[in-house]
Amino acid sequence: MLDIPVPAHPTTLADWLDHAERLHPVTIDMGLDRVQRVAQRMGLTLDCPVIIVAGTNGKGSTCAMLEAVYTQSGYRTGVYTSPHLVHFEERCRIAGESVAQEELLPAFAEVEVARRGQAGDEGGEISLSYFEFTTLAILRTLSRSGLDVAILEVGLGGRLDAVNIIDADCAVITSIALDHMALLGNDREAIGFEKAGIMRTGRPVVVSDPVPPQSVLDRALEIGAELWRLGKDFHFAGDQQQWGWAMHPSHGGRRYAGLAYPALRGANQLVNASGVLAAVEALRGRLPVTAQAVRTGLALVELPGRFQIVPGTPTLVLDVAHNPHSVAALAANLDAMGFYPTTHAVFGAMADKDLAAMLDRIAPLVDRWHLTSLPLPRASTAAALAEQLEAHPTCRGRVAGRHDTPMDALRACVATADPADRIVVFGSFYTVGGVLQDGVPRMSAKHLSA
Missing domain, CATH: 3.90.190.20 (Mur ligase, C-terminal domain)
Structure with a gap:
């Protein structure tokens, strides 16, 4: 038998990230085909409820508030968010803490093996962008972490973003504005269509944008998603001291009164928090949450760099x-x-x-x-x-x-x-x-x- 040498894998996170940056000819390559094929080779699944968050602004805050509320309810949370501020490990949080570098290394190696493929694999070696490679590694890390709930932030757009290889049990679409127009479209309707790609038939989608593009509403109707819309299905009101939130009776009519303002500063955080409470209600049958967990989670949430x-x-x-x-x-x-x-x-x-x-x-x-x-x-x-x-x-x-x-x-x-x-x-x-x-x-x- 011939002794065929196997190329050595990187041994540090920094080396893996350098490797991932060199693999693909362009930094951003919209599309799911390549990343889906590698995920299939890996047998990648998340065996817990999944919330996927898309939008132009407010995604990170929404993910952080969801994480805080579920943590206060005693659930083991996993969060994927991007980009990071200082250290790459910030992109993956498990039970409220950034993952250690060494916990990511086996997942990077598994992505590399699956990407290269084996004899008989259709398509042979598959090129992945930096974001695709690292997304797969973090999803694999989350899949092995014994989670009760996974909260995934879309990197760019939604429909063709690598995160969208996972089916959301609940989708959240935050505010939609003009950004990344060269990739997503020149107006809010085109951008909204891309964000709406994270919806799934028969599953709830929370839209916390107060004035969503019609393309988002049309897509929900077209695929039969369960639409929960700010100002129609749930609403909030507040004064200088406190705020309250309520669902429409058709969704159960749950109310929260006398809430302290979220610990994240800025008037726009009430819009984000309202979407968070709607998502919590949408998944209440699988992830029951107490009123005290809501109050404490919103009061203690932290997220650097947001006002x-x-x-x-x-x-x-x-x-x-x-x-x-x-x-x-x-x-x-x-x-x-x-x-x-x-x-x-x-x-x-x-x-x-x-x-x-x-x-x-x-x-x-x-x-x-x-x-x-x-x-x-x-x-x-x-x-x-x-x-x-x-x-x-x-x-x-x-x-x-x-x-x-x-x-x-x-x-x-x-x-x-x-x-x-x-x-x-x-x-x-x-x-x-x-x-x-x-x-x-x-x-x-x-x-x-x-």
Whole structure:
């Protein structure tokens, strides 16, 4: 018998991620055929109720609130979300904790073996994108973790996203806005159709967008999904102290009154929390949840980078807002914070974003801009951002600096800001992640200049 050498697998997570980045000719390759074939070779299934969350904004917050409520009910949760802020392992949480690197390694190896195939496998070796490869590895890790419920966030779109190889027991569609238009379509109707691809016949779909595209409603009717719609099947109302939520009598009429506001800041979080409660009700027959678990879960939920206010002076706000809709929400939240003598911005963004529309919404609130390059090819450089800001009438003359990294930009802000000022870091996950590399920064010029 010939002794045929088997190529050695990577032995660290960093090496596996480098390997996954080199496999496929393009970074984003929409379609399920390749990833489905590898999943079939792996025999990949999730043997627990699955909630899949799609949408333009609010996905991460929705996943975090679902996780918190189910954790408080005593269930073992598994969450897949992307992208990460600092460490890749943040994408996979089991029982509320990020998975350890070594727990992911066997799953990466299994994906690689299945991708390469064996003699007789139809199609031979299959090329996977970085997102497809890592999604399969995380789904395999979740499948072996003894979960009571799996909560999966769609990476991009829905219909052709790798997460959609799993059938959702309950789908959640959050707010839909204009983003990734080169891949998903030029208007909300086209983008909504892509998001609606996570629906399944006869299963509940919670739509928490207050004004959903007609394409979402049409798709639910076409395939016979059980539609739960904000403002029609469930609703919420609140004042400055508390809020309440109720289902329509046709869905059981359950109510929650006197709820504390979710721990995640921002007015838009009530919309997300309302969708979360609808999803909880939709799956109540399989995953019973107590009223106390709802109250405690929403009160304790944490998610870095979503209108996160860091204690200290000057005030520091971290927000991953990266498209016009989410930047508008950020601007409204900043406006509600009250008066600050000067607002400084640390801003870095991808080159394909609608920068003019983002600036229209937030520029009136920003006095000084510190622009940063980001460490990936899709990102705009600080110099390119500066050119665009100088062309915007509200930003002209307000660019205070160009920097190589978000942390460099933050240090420059702190060095020039008064203690009573405010600094907001936004524009991309990579912008916020760049200032969280060494943990949440302590806001002092002495610390950040070290």
